[in-house]
Amino acid sequence: MTTTAESARPAGSARTPKLRADASRNRERIVLAARDAFVEHGADTALDEIAKRAGVGNATLYRNFPDRVALIHEVAVLVKNRVLALAETATAEADTPDGDGPFDALQRFAHASVEEKVGGLCALFSNHVDPYDPELTDIRKRLQAAVGGLMERARVAGELRPDVESGDLFIALSQLTRPLPNTSCRLHDGFVHRHLQIFLDGLRAPAASVLPGRAATFEDFQPEN
Incomplete structure (x- = not known):
C-alpha cells in the first residue's frame, strides 16, 4: 500500500x-x-x-x-503459492537431462512441501476462506497440473506405482503436517520427514501389494457445488 x-x-x-x-x-x-x-x-x-x-x-x-479475514486469505495465497513454486521447481528438475529422475524430484517436492504446514491449516482454510476465490482457484489449477504432471513423469519412467494419484500424495502431506493432539508441535515435526519417507517408499514401483479402494484424485479436494 x-x-x-x-x-x-x-x-x-x-x-x-x-x-x-x-x-x-x-x-x-x-x-x-x-x-x-x-x-x-x-x-x-x-x-x-x-x-x-x-x-x-x-x-x-x-x-x-x-481484519482477520484479510490476513487468513493472504496466508492461504502465500502457502498455496509457495507449494506451487516447489512443484514447478521439481518439474523443471525432472525435465533436466542430467537430473536424477522424476521420482527423486517428486520426493524433494514432498519433503519441501511439508515445511508449509498445510495440514495444520486445512480447517482454517475450509472455514474462513472462499473456496471459489478466483486467485486461489487459479493457484489450485496450476498446482494440480504441476503435481499431476510430475507424477505422470515418474509413472512413465517406471519409478512410480501405477495405482496412485496426486490426491493420495496430498492426503499424506496433509495428515503428516497436522499437529498431533496433546503433543508439542516440536515433537511432531521431528518425525514428519521420517514418516513421509516411509510413505514415499511405498509409492515406488514395483508395488509390493495391491491397494484397497480407489486412488484419491485432486478432484476429491475441490469444493462441493
Whole structure:
C-alpha cells in the first residue's frame, strides 16, 4: 500500500525503493508469523500476538490487513503459492537431462512441501476462506497440473506405482503436517520427514501389494457445488 508521504516523494527518490522493500518484507513476516500461529493456536489467535511474532507493531499489521479475514486469505495465497513454486521447481528438475529422475524430484517436492504446514491449516482454510476465490482457484489449477504432471513423469519412467494419484500424495502431506493432539508441535515435526519417507517408499514401483479402494484424485479436494 502506498502512503501519502510516499506518493509525495519525487519518482527518483533514493528512499522509495528501500521503503517499498521494507514494507514487502514486513508483510511477508506478518503472513509467515500468522501461518505458524494459526497452526499452533487456531483461527482465534490474537492479531496482536501475530504482530509480536512478526517483529512489527500493531499499526503495521492493521495497515496491511484491516481484519482477520484479510490476513487468513493472504496466508492461504502465500502457502498455496509457495507449494506451487516447489512443484514447478521439481518439474523443471525432472525435465533436466542430467537430473536424477522424476521420482527423486517428486520426493524433494514432498519433503519441501511439508515445511508449509498445510495440514495444520486445512480447517482454517475450509472455514474462513472462499473456496471459489478466483486467485486461489487459479493457484489450485496450476498446482494440480504441476503435481499431476510430475507424477505422470515418474509413472512413465517406471519409478512410480501405477495405482496412485496426486490426491493420495496430498492426503499424506496433509495428515503428516497436522499437529498431533496433546503433543508439542516440536515433537511432531521431528518425525514428519521420517514418516513421509516411509510413505514415499511405498509409492515406488514395483508395488509390493495391491491397494484397497480407489486412488484419491485432486478432484476429491475441490469444493462441493
